[in-house]
Amino acid sequence: MAAHFGGGLRKGAATTVVAAAVVAALSASQAPGVTVDGHGRQSAAEATPTGPGADTDGAATGNSPYYTELPPLNSPSPAPTTGAPAGTPAGTPVVQGPAEAGIPATVLDAYKKAEAELRAAKPGCNLPWQLLAAIGRVESGHARGGNVDADGTTVSRITGPPLDGNGFAHISDTDHGAYDGDSVYDRAVGPMQFIPSTWAWAGRDGNGDGKKDPNNVYDAALAAGHYLCRFGWDLSSAADLERAILSYNNSRDYLNTVLSWLEYYRKNTHSVPDGTGTLPSRRSDETAGAGTGPSAGTSIPAPGKRAKPGGGGTTSPSPKPPAPAKPSEPSKPSKPSKPAPPATPEEPAPGSPTPPPTATDTVHHLEDAGTGKLSAVAGDTFSERISTRAETRDGKPVGKVRIRFTITGDTDAAFTGGEKVATVVTDASGVAVAPALHAGERTGDFTVRAAVVGRMTPAVGYTATVTERAADALARTSDTPLTCTPGGEFADEVEVRATYKGAAADKVAATATLITSDEDPTENGKGPYFKDADGSPVRTLKDLRTDAKGLLKLPKLYADDTTGTFLLRITTTGGATLTVELKVEPADPSPSPSASS
Template identity: 50%
Template sequence: MARIRGRHAARRVATTAAGHRRRSGLRSARYRRGLGGTAVAAVVMAALTASQAPGVELAGDHGSDRPGSAGDRTPGDDDYATELPPLESPHPPGTSEPGGSGDTSGIPSSVLAAYKKAARSLASRTPGCGLRWELLAGIGKVESGHARGGAVDKDGTTLRPILGPVLNGKGFAHIEDTDGGRWDGDTTYDRAVGPLQFIPSTWDRWGADGNGDGRKDPNNIHDAALAAGAYLCADGRDLSSGAGLDRAVLSYNNSSDYLRTVLAWFEYYRKGTHAVPDRDLSVLPTTPGLGEPGGGSSPGAGRGGADPADDRPGKPSKPSKPGKPSAPGKPDKPGNPGEPGGDGKPGDGDDGGKPSPEPTGPHAIERVGAGKFTAVAGEDFAGHPVVKVETAKGKGVKGVRVRFEVRGETGAAFEDGARSTTVTTDAQGNATAPALSAGDRTGSFTVRATVPGKKLGSVDFAASVTAPQADTLARTSDGVLEAGKGGKFTQAVRVKATRKGKAVAHTAVTATFGEGAETGPYFGKDEQGTPIRRLVDLKTDADGVVVLPELFAGDRPGTYTLTLTAEGGASVQVKVTVKG
């Protein structure tokens, strides 16, 4: 009886019109469609919106009559879950709502953690916003039933896609493809994606990395929650005020009915909630899906779209409208496609119990193997840049064209001197760049891999070209080097530096006499008259040859060793003899 008394109380609150505020939005045609036009639903909504807790006041009317309101003109405004929380306060774990069923105050643990983490992160990044995690929970509830009851993996990514209807203008917004099918698998029209239902073009602007894995994925509850929070806080909104809170929610879906539904759940969660195990079907909305008896009249299930004209500078782009999942145990009507990403059980609105197919379109491009390559000028790189084109589930996609491009001031090129080339992915989704020649110029450059026509981002490979280093240093003649004491050698010392049999030009060479040569041969004298027995400023010429300067015998007879070393380590020893 508590529930019945509550409804009578709600009716009295509504009819006495506390504060005498008009509820013009309650009479809107869209609201009547969203709640099935029943008097009870209208009374419940009126009671909820008339009895907000402190700090959650609606700040006046929110229908199309409100000054400055854009009205409910966006197609699909009524395409969201209209289930309302019970009028009684949430019950603690282990108890149930009198006269009801399910644990409506519970939120799947992984999803709850994502909401709270996003709110904490934004509290430090946008301290003036005042975003509470309960608002994200309210939106997540009506958007996807908290990611279909917490059907996410250990990283927070939905186990199966949650997609809105095709936005082809038939009952919803007309938004042609903006992501090449990367997120929604549709290359003709866009569809809203993920637990918080972002259309791809909006995600392209607001996407965030909430779990620190280096990717921004609308299918991941951590990423989606952080992006939704940043979106709600945009334009310096203060969500601690009623007006700021209203503006934020209306920016997500410009519908007075949507505002009231979200705020009802927001207030409900503020009174108390708790974590429940992931994949708990009791948290799913039980409102009949759109097009079903008692539901809305718009065709399809899931979310509607946003007006792309709203995605302009100075105004946050508006995510498309929330979807209303089919009620558990109640299949969609014939001709009304179920929302992909459902529970996959017979009779739950997922196409007769058949599992939704995994996305097969390109979702991301990732590097495979090494990210850095080095080669010597004039040679080919030994390694090849490799990338993988994947679906949203990480499966390789065959037959995708990948473009590799040499970027930067360099002489490097692919076959036939081309600076770009296109390769098709193999059965594993891998694309391997062809052989890359280093060219004659030293320095660094980048090889960038992209998928033409797809917004999959890019993968860069760092490459550098170094000067060649000799692997061999040898005398150009085998003549004996001899000189008398106090004289000088008549034959010059000549050596040649080569690499793989080719001359190495302009490489450094040092020449040093070893131990015991303190009074032996030398290369002239310095300004102080000291004999020079070590040379470090030698360079090979264009033919890789270096000729040592004039060599003097010294005063001590004997055989001495002259060691010449090229840059890179190649060396040769030359014997010289001083006769007495």
């Protein structure tokens, strides 16, 4: 069966020739979860599959429905044409070709800009814009055919069904409805269909307007790029590409559909005016009849159905209206009964099936699981790792629950892989251990917050401290005496080596001062001196720092007319101190002529 656009394939269609050809080079491993190992990379060995009823932010979309059409078997080979269609932004190259290869101009620009930024920010990821296009096509039909304004924001909100555990993941509201308009459950939002709980840490400002809006295609595309590039994944590797796509939506059918469009877009694409892109119609949830797929005010009607007036789902075609009934004798009005209160999402109507509680639903609180003191020297790895335990109300451990660790505060510290957020699944003892923390160069305290994904329970905060790089010993690299004549300059420059516990102490802050005496460390007002940029005498140098080998070479020293022995004291963070002796002496007098006999 040819997988032509418009003859949309339902879930399971990945067995077609197109999908098979694309994934032939990929491993046949089961879909990994979003557990990260000790190195910050996703681990298939510890994977916890997600699916209906699972509580997870491992999938950017919460495993929401997606569009299942596969691209045509024929490759897109558009030929250039002159004259852009009406409505095309100025300067946009437009070519003709198969409709499925056309991507709305603004959306295409957002994909390519995101690729360029990721190329600079995370060059090892090798993110192709065509992957963003493939995901954007499957998630929202490129923002519903490019239905965006000049800034790239969708004209109307694109949302998925409520993630209430009924055929989907169970994720209670995390944004108070700010992004998805639902204050009870989270819903996937925007062109790239992020759920609010994931957008909270993955969101990016892609168009430079100072906001992170999942409904803006520039913001959403850039966020998707960073999301796909986390954990140090290299998307030029088939295994990492598979992991990244499955982390977006944990379904092998989804993986195969995205890979099919990726391969198709890699062969060729062309730009079409905003609002004129082709619209997909088949969703992965249609066979199950669960909810509606991503929509913008109204869902896309499936073949043979029509949209309800006012939007919101589909109905079967209306039958011919029945003939009006013969009027009957009016009856005596009965006493009105008290109306029953309407059912709420939290309290389903009587008779409605109640989804069984998930592991996440049973979590009452989080506890520290024995984390020690979190302290590290700038640039080092913290020796201690954060451990958090999920417990029920009566203190029993809860396994297979996702704990999100988020670094907050004024810090450049990060988890392994350079990320500020890591999600880890609790083990059988209810414990989740965060990836190793790496200290940056910024010193001071910051906080790591541990929270249950998909449940509104108080977070646990861990304070971590980054201390300055330190040295515990200083030594000159030469034993040559440092001498000078009055008014001259010292021939040798002072160079020292800093060490900490015997190893080179790199990037350690130091100060050099010409002191009055051993007993009086105040600055000496006479004797040797350094020069500042203007050539004026300076006898204290601050903000010095050792190099990568722990070496510190001071500027040239000069002498005034004062003779004698002077002291130069060098100190570092950590308490290392070295005092160097400097001598200023007159030149040796010339030998006097021998007396004549």
